[in-house]
Amino acid sequence: MRLLQFAFLVALTSGLAAILIYITGLSSLYGSNRISDEDFEALLSLQSGFQKCVSANGLGLQAVSGKDYCHVTINFPSDTVPKWKDPNSGELEGLSFEFDLCEAVATWERVRNSTTILTKEFIDALPNGWEEYAWRRINKGIHLNRCQNKTLCLEKLSLVLPETPPYFPRQFGRCAVIGNSGDLLKTRFGKEIDSYDVVIRENGAPIQNYTEYVGKKSTFRLLNRGSAKALDKVVELDETRKEALLVKTTIHDIMSKMIREIPIKNPVYLMLGASFGSAAKGTGLKALEFALSICDSVDMYGFTVDPGYKEWTRYFSESRKGHTPLHGRAYYQMMECLGVSLSLSLSIGTSNHYQACGMSLVGKHLISYAVCLVKLIKIHSPMRANPNRVLKWVPSRSTIKAARVASEKLLRMVGAGSADPLSACSLIKNRDKRKPASIPSLRKAAIDHQKYVKGATLYPLERSLGHGQLCTVQAG
Structure with a gap:
């Protein structure tokens, strides 16, 4: 009987410890960095989708959950034979590597x-x-x-x-x-x-x-x-x-x-x-x-x-x-x-000369609209x-976007969670009055981006000042 009671107490203690660890983990996400339920769900969704993606496309690689919903560990198959040795320790390169998904989605967006x-x-x-x-x-x-x-x-x-x-x-x-x-x-x-x-x-x-x-x-x-x-x-x-x-x-x-x-x-x-x-x-x-x-x-x-x-x-x-x-x-x-990046466009042409993700015939013209998921990075x-x-x-663009907002909050980045690109500016300086750089035949996508950032030039600040950017804006 005493043995059963002891076993029960051990199990209860283990359960309480697990709950405490879980709550502690959540407090680190919710408490000091103030992310919402929606933010938490976005990070969970990103990690889950990411693990499935690595499993489906990684040719044997597997991603497993890390210490929280930002971290994952990517593992190589056990039969992989590492050859590279650390010149200082002489140890062979490992088969497991930890990555921070939050840092990745937040930093890449600003890059x-x-x-x-x-x-x-x-x-x-x-x-x-x-x-x-x-x-x-x-x-x-x-x-x-x-x-x-x-x-x-x-x-x-x-x-x-x-x-x-x-x-x-x-x-x-x-x-x-x-x-x-x-x-x-x-x-x-x-x-x-x-x-x-x-x-x-x-x-x-x-x-x-x-x-x-x-x-x-x-x-x-x-x-x-x-x-x-x-x-x-x-x-x-x-x-x-x-x-x-x-x-x-x-x-x-x-x-x-x-x-x-x-x-x-x-x-x-x-x-x-x-x-x-x-x-x-x-x-x-x-x-x-x-x-x-x-x-x-x-x-x-x-x-x-x-x-x-x-x-x-x-x-x-x-x-x-x-x-x-x-x-x-x-x-x-x-x-x-x-x-993943989101490509948006609206064009008018003829059915013989235009292809897009979606099309509608209006009179003699084909109204072509594109709301397409374009793969940003692809390995060959x-x-x-x-x-x-x-x-x-x-992961879908909406998942990436929501996770990016949550990640910026967790990382306490300048302008976290804002849709305005200028909110990420750690330093802002009015641009001197000078002629803009002349680039012939600038793509519409680049022109649209200039409008999106309100004509400002954004520079990364090399992981300083809260992961912010230096922004130069039009004078006046």
Whole structure:
């Protein structure tokens, strides 16, 4: 009898502990961050849909619930053989990775409304921008050639800074970001890649001799520190010499070589960018970030390793140390299963010349209306080679939108929950009276976006000031 009573007390205690943990978890969501029942349901719906999406599209990956409704863990199949070792600890890369869905949906939405190119306007708008921010940007690292003449260094930095953003959100339609995975050699994606409006490549990845696999078109190339130091070799990769080069680091010795030693005709810009989150790093993620800030949709090639993974390889050389291919693969799967954008349009044409998501015949004209879910991010690889591959269980736009509102509240982001893009501004400065940047034939989507943000330029603030943005608005 006493044994049964003891067992009953243990069970009761365990049950109360579980309830306490549950209530504690809810209090962290509801209490200090003040989210509503609707917000809570949105996060629950997002996590549930996300888990189904990974299971249906992840080629063996599985997502399981984490410590709350923001966190998930993506697990690789147990028979996956990791090869990458941490250079410090010597430990093999793991098979489980934790991600924060709330941080992802909240940050990406702001990236898509931002410019990710460093401009003089941005630095001028920062408090003590030239004295502090610009000075830090060109003096990173203690073993590098430090800039001794501050005035000269600032002048050098000015030479590669446009006054205002050279590219706008929604400026381009379909964009392809090309990674360097050896998996590219398994499928001839070349013609498919060349069909995109914009193609973004990384570092010193060659085109010649690989066109049937990686295409020949190249609009932008994102460079890390090592590639920027070899700028003379990088510019030779593009025969047209029109490829815009985006440098994601700013060091004094690199600036000297870039501006003084190599007379190049290619446009050169510095990547501003806001970190996608603590789990995101590397040139590939920065290339995707840039693409999200200027494109309607982004397709990824050469970024992943499919089941049967043995070791990360490059399509053009030996693999480089420092890559964590399994971690990246899991992160890209998260991007694919969260990336949905809503496309709205209204057009009038003839039934012979127009196709849209919905149509109505009015007199002699066909009124075409589109309220279509457009996949924002899509992974292509040897096992995902069908360009018309249908993604299953992707959370709806309404789910993403509601979860984004809840996530902003949880993260205590500036302007959380507001539909006004200017509410996210941590810093606001009136724009100097100057002629707007001239871009011929700007797409209607980009023009509509300019109206949406009321003509302001929004800059990410690199995870500072409550995840806000710096906004420059029309004077007066």
